[in-house]
Amino acid sequence: MSLIGLVFLVFAGISFYKIRHLKEPVVLGPGVTQVKKLSTYFPKIKGSINDANIYFLEGSEPGGTILILGGSHPEEPAGRLLGWIFAENAIVEKGTVIVILSANRSGTTVTRLGGAYPPDYSIPTEWGEQTFRMGDRWSNPLDQWPDPEVYIHYPSGQELAYVDIRNLNRTWPGRANGTLTEKTCFALTQLIKDEGVDIVFDLHEAELQYPVISTIVAHEKGQDLAAMASMMISGTEDFSMGVENSPEALRGLSHREIGDHTDAISLLLEAPEPFLDATRGRTNRALLLEGKDEFVVKAGKHGLLFERIDENGWHIDVRVGRHCSTILQILELWSEDQPERGIRMTHVPRYAEVIANGTGHYLRDPSTASPGKLTFE
Amino acid sequence: MSMFTSTQIILAIMVVVYIVAKALKLSTELSMLLAAVAGALAGGAGIPARHIAEGAFTYFDIILIFITATLFMNLLKESGGVAFVIRGILKKFHRRRSILFILITILLLIPGALTGAGSVTVLITGGMISVVLSYMGLSKPKIAAIIFLIAGLSAAAPPVSLWAMLTAAGVNMPYVGFFLPLLIPCVVLALLTIFILGWKGQSVDLEKALKELPEAPKGMNWTRVLLPFLFFLALVILGRVLPHSFPILGLPLIFVFSAFVTVLISPVELQILKISRDTVKQLLPLIGTLTCVGILVQIMTLTGVRGLIAISIVTLPIVAVFASLFFVLPVSEAVLMWGAAPVLGVPLVLLFNTIGLNPIIALAGMSIIWPLGDALPPTAIIGRLTKDTVGMEEPYTQMLKHCIVPALIIMAVGTLMVIFSKSLSFLTLL
Amino acid sequence: MIVTLLYYVLTAFIALLIIWNLVKSKKWQDEILYIIILIPFLLRLLRLK
Ligand SMILES: [Zn+2]
Numbered sequence: 001m002s003l004i005g006l007v008f009l010v011f012a013g014i015s016f017y018k019i020r021h022l023k024e025p026v027v028l029g030p031g032v033t034q035v036k037k038l039s040t041y042f043p044k045i046k047g048s049i050n051d052a053n054i055y056f057l058e059g060s061e062p063g064g065t066i067l068i069l070g071g072s073h074p075e076e077p078a079g080r081l082l083g084w085i086f087a088e089n090a091i092v093e094k095g096t097v098i099v100i101l102s103a104n105r106s107g108t109t110v111t112r113l114g115g116a117y118p119p120d121y122s123i124p125t126e127w128g129e130q131t132f133r134m135g136d137r138w139s140n141p142l143d144q145w146p147d148p149e150v151y152i153h154y155p156s157g158q159e160l161a162y163v164d165i166r167n168l169n170r171t172w173p174g175r176a177n178g179t180l181t182e183k184t185c186f187a188l189t190q191l192i193k194d195e196g197v198d199i200v201f202d203l204h205e206a207e208l209q210y211p212v213i214s215t216i217v218a219h220e221k222g223q224d225l226a227a228m229a230s231m232m233i234s235g236t237e238d239f240s241m242g243v244e245n246s247p248e249a250l251r252g253l254s255h256r257e258i259g260d261h262t263d264a265i266s267l268l269l270e271a272p273e274p275f276l277d278a279t280r281g282r283t284n285r286a287l288l289l290e291g292k293d294e295f296v297v298k299a300g301k302h303g304l305l306f307e308r309i310d311e312n313g314w315h316i317d318v319r320v321g322r323h324c325s326t327i328l329q330i331l332e333l334w335s336e337d338q339p340e341r342g343i344r345m346t347h348v349p350r351y352a353e354v355i356a357n358g359t360g361h362y363l364r365d366p367s368t369a370s371p372g373k374l375t376f377e
Numbered sequence: 378m379s380m381f382t383s384t385q386i387i388l389a390i391m392v393v394v395y396i397v398a399k400a401l402k403l404s405t406e407l408s409m410l411l412a413a414v415a416g417a418l419a420g421g422a423g424i425p426a427r428h429i430a431e432g433a434f435t436y437f438d439i440i441l442i443f444i445t446a447t448l449f450m451n452l453l454k455e456s457g458g459v460a461f462v463i464r465g466i467l468k469k470f471h472r473r474r475s476i477l478f479i480l481i482t483i484l485l486l487i488p489g490a491l492t493g494a495g496s497v498t499v500l501i502t503g504g505m506i507s508v509v510l511s512y513m514g515l516s517k518p519k520i521a522a523i524i525f526l527i528a529g530l531s532a533a534a535p536p537v538s539l540w541a542m543l544t545a546a547g548v549n550m551p552y553v554g555f556f557l558p559l560l561i562p563c564v565v566l567a568l569l570t571i572f573i574l575g576w577k578g579q580s581v582d583l584e585k586a587l588k589e590l591p592e593a594p595k596g597m598n599w600t601r602v603l604l605p606f607l608f609f610l611a612l613v614i615l616g617r618v619l620p621h622s623f624p625i626l627g628l629p630l631i632f633v634f635s636a637f638v639t640v641l642i643s644p645v646e647l648q649i650l651k652i653s654r655d656t657v658k659q660l661l662p663l664i665g666t667l668t669c670v671g672i673l674v675q676i677m678t679l680t681g682v683r684g685l686i687a688i689s690i691v692t693l694p695i696v697a698v699f700a701s702l703f704f705v706l707p708v709s710e711a712v713l714m715w716g717a718a719p720v721l722g723v724p725l726v727l728l729f730n731t732i733g734l735n736p737i738i739a740l741a742g743m744s745i746i747w748p749l750g751d752a753l754p755p756t757a758i759i760g761r762l763t764k765d766t767v768g769m770e771e772p773y774t775q776m777l778k779h780c781i782v783p784a785l786i787i788m789a790v791g792t793l794m795v796i797f798s799k800s801l802s803f804l805t806l807l
Numbered sequence: 808m809i810v811t812l813l814y815y816v817l818t819a820f821i822a823l824l825i826i827w828n829l830v831k832s833k834k835w836q837d838e839i840l841y842i843i844i845l846i847p848f849l850l851r852l853l854r855l856k
Contacts, residue, residue, distance in 0.1 A: 001835070005842035012430030012846075013855045020855075110856075114435040114547075114671060114719065116428055116679035142854055145811050146627030147438065149613060150553065152620035161551030165625075175621065209727060278548065278727055279688040281380045281681035282420070294380040295681070295688040302692045304731050404836050410843065434847040434856055444821055624810055633817060657824045665840040668847070 019119045020109040020140075022133050024377040026084065026101065027364035031057040031091040031345070035375055038100075041194055042187035044176065049106045049143050050184040053375055054191065055087045055099040057345070063095025064198040064334070064341030067191070067264070068327065070101045072168045072202055072254065074108040074135025077121065077288070078271050078319035079203025081132075085324065085362040086348060094335075095343035098195060102377050104168040104184060106143040108135035116283040123289075123316075125360035127367075134288075138166035144180045154178060156251040164252070169202070169268075172257035189261060197264045198341050199225075199334065202254040203323050205273035208296060208305040215242035216326065217268040219259025225337075226267060229330045237325050237351050239318075241269075269326055271319040272307045279304075289316045321354030384685040391416040391682065395712075405714065405756045406665040413669070413676040420680030432675030436667040436715075438629075439493075442537065443664065445632035446492040448656045449605070450501045452636050455652055456643035458602040459484075461593035463505045471581040474513070478575060481506055482527060482567045489531025490563075493539040494663055495748055495759045498528040499766050505590055507767040512586035514578030517769040522779035523574050525763040526787070527567045529748030534563035537628075539715055540744040544722035550736060554805035558741035561804070562790055566745065570783040596644035604642055609635040662758060670716035677720065687724035695732060698725070699796055703788035706743055710750025714758070717747060735798035737805045742794025749784050752777060815852065822848040 028035065036054040039046035070083030083101035090097060102108055111117035111134050122129040141147075144166055151165040152158070154175040164170040166181050174186025192200060199222070206213045218226035226243045234240040246255040246266070258266035274280060274296045275288045281295045292313030300309045328350060335342030349362060366374055394415040398408035413432070417425055453459060462484065470476045485506060489498035503524045510520045533540065535556045545552045612631045615623045626634075640647050657664075677683040690698070709717035722743060729739040752760030757773075764773055794801065822845060829841035850856040 001838055001842055002829075005846065008426045008430060009846055009849055011426035013850060013853065015427040016430075016850070016855045111431065113431060113437075114674050114678065116431075116675050119427065141851075142856070146625065146630065146814050148620070148625040149616055149628050149631070152617065154621050157620075159551075159553050161545070161553060163546070164551065178621070179625070209731070278723055279684050279691065281384060281684045283678050283681070293684075295684045298688050299691065304691055304728075404840070406840055407836055410839075430846055430850060430856070433843060434850065437847045437851070440844075440847075441817070441821075445817070626810060627814070629817060630810065630813060633813075653820075654824050654827055657821065658828050661828070661837060661840055661844075664844050668844045669840075672843075 015119060019133055022120065022131065024132055025130075025366035025369075026053070026375045026377055027088050027366055027369040028373045028375065029088040029090060029364070031089070031347070032087060033058040038184070038187045038191065041190040042176070042183070045183050045187050048180060049109070050104065050180055052100055052102050052105055053377065055101070057086070057090055057092040057097040057099065059092040059094040059096065059344065061094035061344070064338065064343055065096040065098065065195055066199045066201065066331070066343055067098045067195070067197045068100065069103045069188070069200065069202045069254070070099070071105070071108060071135070072103045073137045073204055074102070074104060074133070075112065075117070075137050075276070076203075076205035076273055077132065078205050078273070078316060078323055081123070081316065081320050081359050082203060082323045085320070085359070088364045089347045089362050090345050091347045092343070092345040095341070096195070097343065097345060098191075098197070103188065104139055104181065105377070106139040106180060107137065107168065108133045110136045110140035110142070112136045118285045118288065121285045121288055123360045123363060124358070125363045125365070127365040130360070130363050138163055139168070139181045141166070153252045154182065158251040160252065169204070169254055170252035172252055172254050173261040189258070192258060192262045192264050197262070199265045199267065199330070200254065200258050201327055202266065202268040204268060205271045205276070205319060207276035207278070208272050208274055208307045208309055209277055209279070209299065211306045212244060213270050213272055213307045214240070215244050215270050217244045217246055217255045217270065219246045219255050219266045221259050222265035222267050225265065225330060225333060228333050229326065232333065233326060233329050237329075239322055239351060241322070241326055267330065269323055271322050272309070272314045273319065274309060274314055291315055291319075317355050317359050320359050321349070321351035324349055324354055325351035380681065381685070384681045387416055387419045387680050388682045388685060390419045399755050404662070405758075406662065406669045409669040409673045409713070409716065413673040416676045416680050416682060420676075422679055425679070428675050428679055429672050432672035433668045435671030435674065436543070439539065439542065440664050440667055441629040442632070443492060443494065443667070444656065444660060445629040445636070446537070447494070447497050447660055448653055449632045449636040449639065450488050450492065450497055451652050451656050452639045452643070452647055452649075453602075453605065454501050455647055456601075456639055456645060457594040457597045458639075459502055459505060460591045461597040462602055463502070463509060464587060464590055464593055467509055467581065467583065467586060467590075471583045474580070477513075477581075478571045479568065481509065482564075482571055485524065485527040486531040486534055486563065486567060489528055490534035491537060493532055493537035493542075495528035495532035495751060496663060496762055498531045499524060499759060499763050500659065503528065503763065504766050508589050509581070509586060510575065512581050513575065515575055517767055518771050518775035519574050519779050521763050521767040521769050521776040522783075523571055524767060525752060525760055525776065526570045526780060526783050528759060528763065529751060530563040530567045530570075530745060530787075532748050533559060533744045535559045538744050540718045540722060540747045541740050543715060543718035544726055544740055547719045547723035548726050548730070548736070550726070554737045555741055557804045558738050558794070558801070559744060562741070562745050562794065566783070566787050566790060569786060573783055574779060594645045601642050601644065605635045605639040608638045666714045670713065670719070673716055674719045683720065686720060687727070690721065690724040691728040691731070695728075698728065699792060702743065702792050702795060703746060706746045707750030707753060710747045711753035711756055714756060717750075729795065729798070733799065734795070735802045735805065738798035738801045739795040742791040742798065746788055746791035749787060752780060818848055818851050822852060
């Protein structure tokens with residue numbers, strides 16, 4: 001009996017170990033001017049699992065600075081994949097674009113207990129497949145243990161669920177002497193201040209049963225910008241994005257705290273991810289990437305969802321494409337309004353292009369990368 | 378084949394395997410495990426080591442709380458603290474039946490409230506209180522009914538209410554705001570139970586009762602009993618008042634520290650190793666349940682069975698849901714034990730949330746109904762434990778008969794809390 | 808840091824108690840259950856999950 005137990009332990013253990021140490025290559029695109037470490041801004045996290053790579057894409061013309069956060073919640077893959085598209089393709093002509101692909105790297109190394117997540121997923125490309133770690137909503141307990149009896153947010157003092165002390169989107173603006181997740185947010189806040197970031201985009205996805213979906217959640221500083229962008233998107237693109245105001249009472253979220261504690265405008269984008277719905281059927285890679293599920297469709301027919309869904313589902317290309325177009329649209333409006341803080345870039349696909357070519361079209365082959373042009377997440 | 382049909386087949390296979398396993402006299406835990414493995418095979422996932430291990434991990438944090446809290450309670454009992462308290466209140470209040478009932482209720486509520494398990498109440502204070510109650514002129518089946526029902530309410534009572542915690546975790550809802558919505562009904566219903574079942578009787582024969590109760594060791598006093606609890610409270614309060622300067626200890630370590638205090642000031646020498654080992658042994662069925670439920674839920678999620686159950690529940694007419702809670706919840710508890718919370722509780726709370734009810738109050742209402750199922754077959758785990766602890770010779774159904782009236786009240790209160798949860802929302806804010 | 812270390816000590820202690828009970832157990836059903844509940848404790852101690 002013990003032997004069978006041991007076999008289980010070994011097989012499961014190997015799987016957990018392999019995923020925690022799976023390397024995700026990033027081929028630095030022509031636009032990347034430097035890659036820094038998050039610890040540059042807060043040395044206390046140096047050497048920790050959350051000492052993320054920070055990709056800088058600097059234009060020759062002076063302008064504004066934006067920060068794109070992928071992987072705040074690693075189980076929402078569209079944001080991380082968008083990060084890859086930017087880091088491997090974008091060319092910035094004016095201003096500075098800073099991209100993070102694994103804002104909570106610890107959270108990418110673990111999967112949800114009881115959630116039956118696949119350990120990883122692969123995006124088909126023209127040169128083969130690229131495999132990514134699945135990840136969870138929370139930091140890995142191997143990096144942050146134990147959780148408190150109740151999580152009290154710093155500095156507001158608001159009581160939150162104990163697990164959310166490992167939720168990167170509940171620990172803003174961060175705490176220098178806090179837990180790993182709090183320190184990560186503190187370092188990111190320092191980055192935003194030190195680099196004089198104008199706009200922060202925090203990229204997310206949500207279950208369709210969650211009321212905040214297909215929307216831009218905007219801090220009051222960014223409400224006009226978000227509202228304009230929403231109108232423009234509905235007019236020019238093949239999809240629509242709503243706008244919601246960041247509630248004052250919800251603490252620890254990026255759209256609230258970054259706006260409150262730094263000069264930056266904070267915007268959070270939500271795309272639909274049926275994989276996260278509690279009524280979902282079989283939990284597998286296909287559901288994650290294609291977003292097709294009969295049970296979720298039935299929930300929609302009963303009026304239980306906040307976004308429509310049919311048998312076509314919500315493909316990952318659609319979700320990534322929405323994030324791409326929304327960011328580009330917001331930047332166009334911003335640059336018109338604030339020419340001296342403007343951003344201009346090329347080689348980033350819009351919604352229709354991502355759907356036509358697939359996300360994998362924008363992923364570069366690491367085996368052909370020239371030396372010094374390859375990093376790992 | 379549509380996803381509905383194929384998933385229904387997997388569910389049917391899991392149910393059949395569970396029933397066959399139970400019929401072959403396998404424990405509920407192992408039956409759940411076999412059902413999970415059968416589900417994985419039927420779902421075409423083979424025997425997925427990774428998912429089984431990950432599922433087994435699901436309630437790891439809760440298991441740690443569970444073990445450390447029970448160890449704390451067991452050390453307190455072995456140090457003679459529990460006997461001291463029961464003898465103390467009996468001596469002082471043996472002429473005052475009402476006060477005695479109130480104090481007994483509190484003593485029965487504390488162990489389960491702190492650990493989240495009714496069985497801990499039965500084991501820590503249940504035995505001695507059954508002696509007291511028998512000298513108050515109550516029959517054994519009546520005593521067993523009182524202890525079983527209050528033990529169930531103690532498990533639902535805050536701070537640790539596993540049904541509420543497991544369900545809240547499943548819907549990404551903070552386990553915050555549950556204190557009063559759980560505390561008020563649990564205390565009121567526990568008092569109702571003991572007064573309804575225990576009112577008729579006789580006055581206590583103090584000398585005989587004291588003779589049968591275990592002696593409190595020399596040197597045990599109120600300071601020694603209360604100090605570990607005060608220490609526990611102090612650590613919890615410090616963590617809340619100074620969250621950003623006091624280190625994050627977590628409940629398991631707080632229980633361990635409190636257990637250390639108990640050991641340090643115990644008037645008798647405690648065999649820590651033996652008591653720890655016995656604690657794990659005593660908790661095996663419960664830890665085993667939590668672990669196997671985790672595996673079962675993971676496989677149900679993997680194969681889509683959980684989604685099937687969820688979608689079937691959330692698309693039911695709401696009146697039917699309200700009207701069947703009193704029956705469905707205890708039955709699900711009897712079959713799945715705490716697994717009922719992630720499997721049934723999660724979709725129900727999602728449904729209640731969608732139709733505009735207050736999910737916290739509704740979940741609290743459900744949480745007080747669930748433990749009633751612990752007296753029902755196939756598991757009847759706490760019901761049987763109570764029968765043995767009380768030393769009841771009469772048939773088990775005698776105990777169940779006495780449970781009926783208070784159980785109906787508990788079901789009614791729980792259901793009404795769900796239906797009128799919106800009007801009771803203010804409780805979550807206090 | 809110290810607190811985390813204490814948690815690993817606590818996990819190791821409980822794992823040892825489980826193993827001890829497993830060795831002394833006479834019922835096969837209990838044995839299986841001990842093995843299953845041991846898995847998460849060992850995975851955490853080995854820092855695998
Ligand atoms: Zn998110």
